[in-house]
Amino acid sequence: MEGTASPRSEPSQDPSAAAGERRTRLAHFLAPAAGASAVEITSLSPLRGGAIQENWAVDASFRDGPLAGSQQLVLRTTAQTGVTASLSRIEEFAVLKAAFDAGVTVPEPLFATDDEAVFGKPFFIMRRVKGIAAAHRITRDPALDPALPALAERLGRELARIHTIRPPRHDLAFLPAPDEVGPARQVAAFRAYLNKHATPRPVLEWGIHWLETHFPTPVAPVLCHHDFRTGNYMLEGPELTGILDWEFAGWGDPFEDIGWFCSKGWRFARLDREAGGIAERAAFYAGYERESGRPLDPRRVFFWEVLAGVRWAVIALEQSDRYMIGGERNLDLALTGRRASECELEILMMLDPSGVPADG
């Protein structure tokens, strides 16, 4: 979701009185992990924007070892309010490592620990990549426009590289088995959510009914990012510097990521640019097809794009529940529930194009 954790904005100073002690503990963890005789933390400050995860900018000086010198890092840990569907930080670290090893452009994962004595919660450390991830800026900035088709092509190639990671994988054994995921499971989960939701959502029910009557034939599962979209990658100027936010990764249908990337909910300021608000689909598809060597079936993409609309709507309602039911005093979360109707409009436009009201 927009605003989820990532090293994407300027740090502000940590006001905590315990900050010095925290730095010392972190330095004591990093030194042996990095094979250094000493590490000094020169700066430790929270990064804004973590609704689900919490990120800290870490500037560290390593006396020796492979990281000798000054390093700009990010410490990623879980925010106070966890979301049930997300991986643990240790698991996310393993996924990030698999992606890095597969040649995907990601911040290099370095160390992880579940020892809560270091930072109070399990965390992992990765390199800090430069740039911005702010989707509204990326989709609005006219200076970026000429570079965006090439970026879409590059993102298509990156996604195809993610999808080269396939089960079985010993290092990813914690991921639910491929036969435990898939659209039927998702449909069941959407309905289970709607069963307990306070307000009936007829459009979602109708969209979900369409999904269950149009399941695509299964294909060999791959590693899906499950939140691959504009807002979850970093750009320095027009250059891609890292794909972020791997907390929802898991085995699935490769078309799921393509549908999610193209769905209207993730086009931000440019609804007309169907590939993530940055370009025509053709550029993104071409990159994917070139890298994977497989043609994309638009009918499969269509199915997953409808599912993306339902999924985004359910997430929006869940975010609102954090205020309505969970009591979190957060206006952004409270307002997000209203966005479910945007997804419902898109579901109607996709599935009932001839039914658009005459006065609409």
Add this chain to the structure above:
Amino acid sequence: MGDLPTAPALLALARDVLLTELLPLLPQEAHLDARLVANGMAIAEREATVGNEPHAAILRELRRLYSDHPQADPAQNGEVEVETEEFGLLRRFAQDLRSGAFDRSEPHSRRARDILWQLTIVRLRLANPRFLNANGFS
């Protein structure tokens, strides 16, 4: 009759003060929150302006859809009854859509989809009219 200015007028004025007078005085890191506050006020203002009529219109359509198979007495006068009846019919409608109850009859299915459009457009006129416009709806 309530006092004046009306609730929508007060909200509009308060929002204008927030955006034109207070926002420039706030530090940059507080601007996003201030804009969220303004957005929340705009939704509340639109809801206070239109009142219950859009929901009553949906309710009329649902009653018409289910006129052959009434499950409950029509609503009495008053907002509470309308809300309760609308909720009950919406829940029934949602359950029927889940089970595909309208699939066998195209005219019935068409009427159901018309209500879905109406419901969605009503909600978006309140929550995000700009999104509606950006998608070609007035």
